[in-house]
Amino acid sequence: MAIQGGRTRTLLLPLSIPNATKTFPLSSSSHPSITPSVSHPPLSDGEDETIISTAVSILREQRSKSRWSFLKSVYHPAGFSAAQAAEILRRVRNRPHLALRFFLWTQRHFLCRHDLHSLAAAAHVLARGRLRPAALSLLQSAIRSHDPSSAAAGGADTGRPPEIFEALAKTYRAFDSAPFVFDLLIRAYLQAKRLDRAVQIVRILRSRGIQPEIGTSNSLIRSVSRARGSDAGFEIYEEIFKPKDGNGVAVTIRVSPKVQTFNTLLLALYREGKLERSEEIRKEMEMFKCEPNVFTYSILMAGFCDEGRIEEARKLWEEMAAKGIKPDIMAFNTLISGYCEAGETERAEELFRDMVLREIEPSGNTYEHLIKGHCYAGEVDSALLLYKDVKRRGFGIGVSAVDELLGVMCEKGRVVEGLGILRDEMRREELRPSRKSYESLIRGFCEEGEMEEALKLQAEMAGKGFEVDLKVYTAFIQGYGKQGDVEKVMRLKDEMFEMGLHLKKD
Template sequence: MHRLSLNAAKKTIFRHQNPFLDLPFLTNNLLNQIHRYPFEFSFKFSSIQSPSSPPSSSLQIIDTSDAKPLSSPLCTFLPYTHNPNNLVDLICLNLKLNDGNAVSLREEVQWVLPQLGTHEISRVLCRCQSSPLSALNFFNWVKFDLGLRPSVQNYCIIVHILVWSQEFLQSMKFLVELANGECPSLVVFKNLVSCTEDCNWNPIVFDMLVKAYVKVGNVEEGLKAFKEIVKIGLLPSVSASNAVLNGLLKSNRVDECWEMYNEMGRVGIPSNGFTFNILTHVLCRDGDAGKVNEFLEKMEEEGFDPDVVTYNTLINSYCNKCRLDDAFYLYRIMYRRGVPPDLVTYTALMKGLCKENKVKEAHQLFHQMIHRGLDPDTAAYNSLISGYCKEGKMQKARLLFNEMVSSGLMPDDITCRLLIQGYRMEGRLLSSLNLIAQLQRLGVSIPSDIYNYLVIALCQDNRPNAANSLFQRMVADGGEGNLEAYNCLIVSYCKFDSINEALALKDEMAREGLKPDLLTYRALISCLCRLSVRKAELLTKEMVEAGVGTLDDLVLFTSWMNEMCYARDVRAYSGLPFSILKFFQRIECISTTNIMRRITIKLSIDKLCKLQFKLLPVGISPTRLFYHSLISKLSGYVSGQPVFA
């Protein structure tokens, strides 16, 4: 039955001169039959050609894995703009008519947009090679407007197009995206190679692949890409080779650096000055002093004279390793080979001398540098100031500071820190404060860590008011106090029972987003025990509810009991332990013994007995000292001696 229906449909198609006029009829009848009997509708429909249909070249079916398959060849009867087989032509035509602008692209191809897959994207990109702007706009339209994820092949095609057009910045951006996407370099490399059959390409694209992986910190994948390039017979550039070398150096893979250098020589990649400077850093990491002269001679043999950067790298490495003899040997060699030392050279040598407590020699070298026409910078002055501060010669350090300022150089953070720490070691906090004021007059921004350092030092010197004044000046200047500085201020105020100032600082901490810790609460509670037991209990509850401390904190309990025992009238506090001990359920014998020693000395027999009955319910058993004191008092009471010791 259905065969007759299909034959009738065929006759109907050929009977009409323009079959598109009966498109509703075809849609409602013929396509329904195809859906019901897909296997019976297997005749060679592709041989049917309507007089008004597009050329047969547009009827080829695209094999794509991610696009939705065409339901049937009946799409040839659809209007030209609705035919999925014309998708690539429609997109390319729209891009051409709009000068590469893809803004109206969605509206033009919305009927066939579901058929857009990675294969179609690649075809569009390949046909836009002569217009890199159109290719780039289309690629971005797919990524951002459609929200599709282009395949690795799509990325490689657009990269080839952009590199061929010398759009290196944008092409490197796309390669970095692939590298950040954790796509293995071997996969990207194979796709780049396969795309060369359909794209114009420049060998520099493979160098950029190596650099992209090194740039994102994946040196291992960059090295793999380098080896694959060599395998196919291409010669990576010295720039790409240096990128791998530098990446291996930063990863502290010293042995592989030398292997990489040997591989460069094997395949014929010529070295340059950057190569040797990188290897100089490798040599410093290696620590083999015997290789230095050999390495410098090899540089000269290959036509590269070691420059000042090479020598400075080696000298700085020797100075950091306290090998001053080797450093000064290279310093003398520089003059013999016609490479005059620069400011970096002298600064490194002065730092090395000061590190070995040879400040006098460093200062002589400083004057020698000036006599040779070099103007010292802030780093050079800091190296000498550091040496004098380390020796405690603050007067000479201050003279250098004044000399630096008078020469027009602005002190930096290192200068401030060196001088303030030097004054602190000498116990001259007032001089530190005067220096802060002088630096502020000069317009130097004082870092918060220097302010906090001084605040802590003043608190340790039992000067909380001066510390708080400096602290508030820091806040007014836009600085931020750290938790250590706040705690030092609170502890210092609590030592002098200035509880209002201490609590104000605790509130300020909360406003600044700093959470008080156990040290904060311990200081405040200990102080309140001396001033107001009720407030101490409330603050203890706050601490526990905030999850900062626990109910069995031995330090806090000891503070509670010690402060009570040192009270003027101990007998007035004999009824308090129960209300306090309900917060603390675990007490060590040592703490109990010390407390009992103080309590039993002044309490009467009746008070001691009452205290015993209050301690037992909270889990504290009287110690031997307690019973010894009780027996002594009873003996004294029986013999007629005074009850109180």
């Protein structure tokens, strides 16, 4: 986290939180996993100091194996007050691993009823020591126990800053902390799906010239975009990176957006089919002198390909090459897919060969795009050659590729071979055959007069939860019709009538 102007420690203390100079009202609630029955009668300052200094001496001077048993023998069952634990943590803050072990030890042996003050103390020590996972876990616990989510029940967070935030702000300087602690709090709220709280904290910090780290800002933009749409994500981006004062004048920022920031915005637009706004994002990138990377181009190309604007996608590919940006597997897959969807399998194959020459290993998706492309073009032999290469490399193909492959094979009269492919793919646990694959094979067997095989497949299809529909009835009626079995044709038509299905008129 960067701070606008001045030195970190002098600016962070006066956060101008209401009542910041008053004694912080400690909550009496505790984390569900920390429910010690220890109670503490009032102690004099001298008694407090004796307890604290003795504990610190034991922690610092005793050998690792003996310090914990010694501490327990001295302080059990009286334990520590939350204020005493916080002060002990402060005094050993330069040894964050030791501080963490002490905090966890007091939890495990029920030797302290931790409150917001001691939780904040531990968070500061862990954050300044860059013990990120432990600090994040602790803050998540603090959120659950001290800021129960009304938002989870459909309500909105209150306008007052979270108590855990206030506790961190008030104890910041005493612990010689790092601004990173507030980034971790923002991330903890994001993981708790508390977007309002995360946004609220960012706004408080920004109003005081404190800016989240770029990674935290990107995570917030990403979370808001996913939950509330690209427009909301763009608003947060502008709040963080294009802030204005009360008179509407732009405020200088210390941390500028990076290419990952803009990629997050572009991806949100792509998911909503709004890439017509991509020019707006590219202008923002130019303003901040931020060069696009291969992922930027992949998103933009994917948008053009989805709209069938393959030539515009190709121009982006050429622009990327002109800038010396090397395409990766995602970029290749994006354009290969676009060419396949457009029926330009030759150009897709050219790209595939180029990728191999660059020693970029094709992925399962690469083969799926090419297989489907050849299937769309009716090129069954080319599709089968690719399928054999897929199997040789140990890949599987997805349901949609299986559907297309079986469909074109059945159209070409290679039904038995198609059934073999389905059986081969079904040996993979992750593949569940689709209705479309079964319908293609049933239709193929019916056209070839193999009605028993078709019936077996229909029974298997029903066993997997697929109800019989008009396409299946039509295939059987046509199959029995070719054999002259009028009785079965009439019986099937009666069944269709009872089910409310009707044959389409030619």
